[in-house]
Amino acid sequence: MGCIFCEIAEKKRPARIIYEDDHALAFEDINPQAPVHALVIPKKHISTNLEIKEEDNALIGHLFQIANRIAKDRGIAERGFRLVINCNPESGQTVFHIHLHIVGGRLMHWPPG
Ligand code: AMP
Numbered sequence: 001m002g003c004i005f006c007e008i009a010e011k012k013r014p015a016r017i018i019y020e021d022d023h024a025l026a027f028e029d030i031n032p033q034a035p036v037h038a039l040v041i042p043k044k045h046i047s048t049n050l051e052i053k054e055e056d057n058a059l060i061g062h063l064f065q066i067a068n069r070i071a072k073d074r075g076i077a078e079r080g081f082r083l084v085i086n087c088n089p090e091s092g093q094t095v096f097h098i099h100l101h102i103v104g105g106r107l108m109h110w111p112p113g
């Protein structure tokens with residue numbers, strides 16, 4: 001079974017890409033849950049955060065740097081925003097290629113649903 005986020009990274013599936021470098025990609029979520037809803041992924045396939053290895057630490061930090069830059073660019077950094085990583089079915093993870101949700105532009109509630 002193919003991985004849709006690997007396909008996006010390989011340009012075999014369309015996406016509204018907002019950032020790209022050799023190791024990572026960011027694109028608009030296809031079903032946005034807030035005025036700003038983008039996803040940041042590593043190009044390397046890592047299925048869940050449980051699969052992050054020591055050697056991936058710099059890569060994962062890089063994803064956060066990208067997310068922060070996008071939040072600043074979209075004007076939500078100071079207002080506040082949420083970074084979300086869902087892990088496994090009870091969290092609601094549906095795509096098993098690790099991704100950082102950047103969600104913002106509206107008031108968030110806690111605890112999350
Ligand atoms: P999660 O539930 O954490 O696995 O999040 C998966 C996210 O990927 C959801 O917010 C979906 O709307 C989003 N998504 C699924 N397919 C695509 C796609 N082809 N392009 C952009 N976002 C997608």
Ligand code: ZN
Binds near residue numbers: 003004005007044097
């Ligand atoms: Zn993948």
